[in-house]
Amino acid sequence: MTDQLPPQPTTPPPPAEPPAEPLVAPTAELAKRQLTPLAAGVLGLAIGAAVVGGAWLVTATTGPSEPATFTLKGTFALTDSVYTDPGDDSCRGSADSGYDDIAEGTSVTVYGAEGDVIATGSLGQSNSDETGTACTYKIAVPDVPSGEKFYKVEVSHRGTVQLTAEEAENGELAASLG
Structure with a gap:
C-alpha cells in the first residue's frame, strides 16, 4: 500500500439539477405582490356592486307587500x-x-x-x-x-x-x- 492518493479530477462535478418550480406560488410570495391601483379599484368596484346588488335583491323580494x-x-x-x-x-x-x-x-x-x-x-x-x-x-x-x-x-x-x-x-x- 502506498501513501499516495490517486489523482483527483481538476474539474468540479456538474451542478445538481435545480428543483422544479412549484405550480402554485407560496403564500408568502403572494403576500409580497401588490395590486396596481387600477386593479385594486376595479376589484373594489366589483365587490361593492355585488354587495349592493345582493342587498337590493334581498329587500326587493322580502320587503313588506301591499295590503289587499x-x-x-x-x-x-x-x-x-x-x-x-x-x-x-x-x-x-x-x-x-x-x-x-x-x-x-x-x-x-x-x-x-x-x-x-x-x-x-x-x-x-x-x-x-x-x-x-x-x-x-x-x-x-x-x-x-x-x-x-x-x-x-x-x-x-x-x-x-x-x-x-x-x-x-x-x-x-x-x-x-x-
Missing part, C-alpha cells in the same frame, strides 16, 4: 224630494226639502270595525226612476282594505249602513234615504 284591497261597489237611492234635471236622466236632492247635499260627487266614507276611516269616495252617476220620485246613484269606493270584520258606509252626514265583510267585498251595498 277591494273596490266597495253598490247603490244609494234617494226616495224623497228628488229633482230631475230637464233634458237628461240625472237627478239630485231637492234644495227646498233638506236633501240638497245629495248629488253626484257627494262624499262616501267607509269605516272599519274599529270606527276609523279606511277609505273615501263619492256618489257616482245618478239616474231617476220613470216616475221621477227616486234617484239612484252608483257607488264605487276604491282601495278599501280587506280583512275587517265588518264595514260601515256613510253618505254625506246621513248615518251609517253596516255591511259584513262578504257583502262589502261582493259589491252588495244597497242603501237608501228618504
Whole structure:
C-alpha cells in the first residue's frame, strides 16, 4: 500500500439539477405582490356592486307587500224630494226639502270595525226612476282594505249602513234615504 492518493479530477462535478418550480406560488410570495391601483379599484368596484346588488335583491323580494284591497261597489237611492234635471236622466236632492247635499260627487266614507276611516269616495252617476220620485246613484269606493270584520258606509252626514265583510267585498251595498 502506498501513501499516495490517486489523482483527483481538476474539474468540479456538474451542478445538481435545480428543483422544479412549484405550480402554485407560496403564500408568502403572494403576500409580497401588490395590486396596481387600477386593479385594486376595479376589484373594489366589483365587490361593492355585488354587495349592493345582493342587498337590493334581498329587500326587493322580502320587503313588506301591499295590503289587499277591494273596490266597495253598490247603490244609494234617494226616495224623497228628488229633482230631475230637464233634458237628461240625472237627478239630485231637492234644495227646498233638506236633501240638497245629495248629488253626484257627494262624499262616501267607509269605516272599519274599529270606527276609523279606511277609505273615501263619492256618489257616482245618478239616474231617476220613470216616475221621477227616486234617484239612484252608483257607488264605487276604491282601495278599501280587506280583512275587517265588518264595514260601515256613510253618505254625506246621513248615518251609517253596516255591511259584513262578504257583502262589502261582493259589491252588495244597497242603501237608501228618504
